[in-house]
Amino acid sequence: MLQVPRNRDREAVARKEPEMNQAAMEQAMAEFFRQFAAQMAMGLGHATQRAIGYEDGKNMRNFLDLVEIDFVERGLDARHWGEELRRYLRGDALGYWLYLRRTSAPLTDWEYLRQQFCARFCNVTTERMKVMMAENVWRYDHTAYSSRFAAIVAQGVSMAPDLLVGYYLANLPDEIYREVTRGGTRKFADWQDAAAALAATAAPWKDSCEERLRFQRDLEDAKRRWAQGPNPIPVSPDWSKKLPGREEKENAEGPDLGENQQPLAIQSHAGTTLLIEEGHASKRDHRSELHSGAGMRETIGHAV
Incomplete structure (x- = not known):
């Protein structure tokens, strides 16, 4: 009995492998195009691309708004929005979707479905x-x-x-x-x-209102200033030294006062007091002289 060389077996297997690979590839391609055609028929050409994440019911209203935007951008028919929604849900939200489906809720009515989800998961009445x-x-x-x-x-x-x-x-x-x-x-x-x-x-x-408010504040400030009267003007303690007449007088007499020299007002008061005292002294001396003269005349009269 003749034996077939092993190299011939390998050649036969090698010829069969491309045929098998080609058949498998054709089958896989046919399945891919069949799925793609089904997706296109339902308007789900981009179903494999998720634009947003999953939602469990904690932020339902914003989530539904994003879902609507995503469905519109993908060109999905509104009648399929309810069915497609389940792909984005999990947790309590997915459980509620399954409940609506079991109770024969109209999943093709998106507005109804949206209201039901908001009533279930939106906490503010x-x-x-x-x-x-x-x-x-x-x-x-x-x-x-x-x-x-x-x-x-x-x-x-x-x-x-x-x-x-x-x-x-x-x-x-x-x-x-x-x-x-x-x-x-x-x-x-x-x-x-x-x-x-x-x-x-x-x-x-x-802008117009802000400008109007600025004018109103300006008028109110003017009324307040008028009611309070003129504000006192702060004056420096050395203001009198800066007057022209005072400067000339200081230049003539000297700016410094001696240890025994007093200010002009005090000097004037002291001088006036001295004159008054001298007047009183003169009157006393005059009266004394009159009394002395009268006494001498009486003495002379007695002597005569």
């Missing part, structure tokens, strides 16, 4: 949202006002767009409200549209 919106008072900064309102909306349950527009405009000053709504004739699709109109209106209004 409608009444609490209204209180928070009431506390969002106007402080002359449209950016801060809109940011605070957006934070409230993100934390609370879903509201109809027209209600959010009404609450957004409610706390604006009357002048700005009339300007933004053009006297009540302009309507807005949502509160973001109203915020854009406010930004276009409030920016120049803020």
